[in-house]
Amino acid sequence: MPERERALQSLQSTPRDVGPTADDLLALVARGDEAAFERLYDVVSGSVFGLIRRVVRDQAQSEEVFQEVMLEVWRTATRFDPERGSATTWILTLTHRRAVDRVRSAQAASHREDRAARLDPARPFDEVSEQVNGKLEQRQVRRCLSFLTELQRESVLLAYYQGYSYPEVASLLGIPLGTVKTRMRDGLIRLRDCMGVTG
């Protein structure tokens, strides 16, 4: 199973010994196994916190969101369906959504009328790209990103790492809304094919 292999790869990227996969652990967590949750924490916490910090940026807020996410993983592990994807995907999807929720609600609370000013053209996509490039074990991500057109890559990365909505991405890139939606989809499809993701 390619999915299983990938889970193993992600385990290998941590300094811990290869043991049960995140999928195995999450299945045990769903049965209330606290020891499995502890091991799962050690396997996924770096990715979870890394992603939150990338999107939210603020350290104190990132720590809050991180604790909420990890507790939600514990609380809702019973709803994880291995038929619908890997444990890693499930956890990082939840993580990304909570991180984006946090930046969006912060936006809504502060500068609703000042949306344009918040879009910061001085933060180029190169910076995002650099962060991805910095991790040696993510060569595949870097390599596959290089196969995207510039607009595809920027659309996907600005949404994913900055937590921008597609109208915000469109505004930042100066392209129509319909175009940005298409580029996000095309870009992800190209990444999917390059990475051999089967869902």
Next chain:
Amino acid sequence: MRTTSADLHTLTGAYAVNALSDIERTAFEAHLPRCESCAVEVAELTSTASRLGLAVEFAPPPQLRARVLAAAAETRQVPPRTARVPNPSRKRWAGGLLAAACLVAAVFVTVQYTESSQDRQLAQLASEYGRFSDFLSTPDAKLVNGTAPNGATGTAVVSASRDEALFLAKGLPDPGDDRAYQIWLIDSSGVPHSGGLLDSRSAPVVVNGLSGAQTVALTVEPRGGSAKPTTDPVMAMPLA
């Protein structure tokens, strides 16, 4: 003011990277169970996006570990979902309006209501949203979006075959006392026809009889509405 219209199907990528507004996300999720190819693509693209997440590993502060584990030890897990168990009194309502319940949660998150009006509102929403989930399953259902300069968003689910549209708004500012938001359907000659008033700034409104309307627009009018728009639109979305 920015506008767009798109097939629900093309939103898979934006959905996978969480780039949709709450309303669009909810509408799209309600659409998913009825669109197998969308669901497969969403699963694949979501899995793809999570690889980008794996690429930015960063260790959390060590003290959070004990805190999270302690919190977990004191937190009850949600019960697993079970196979469909017949439970005629409530289940039918819950099942038939599953998508509707999600929509209610998303759309009404900003609405404050008193306890006394709750039952009446729920009854009203049940009928409104039963209709909405029908909309989303219509093959030609299209999602149309508009953004007002103040950040308010409007979403319409439009079905030409049903000759109806469902309009949802979020973040609309208070129009002020004695004023209300009015929906306009603008025909190909540029003539506006009233599509009714928004009862609240976030409640959904069903607009019947599109009859070739090219654009849906929203204006602020005196309470009770106007025969013709008396102010500039705060939002306009092309339907065609």
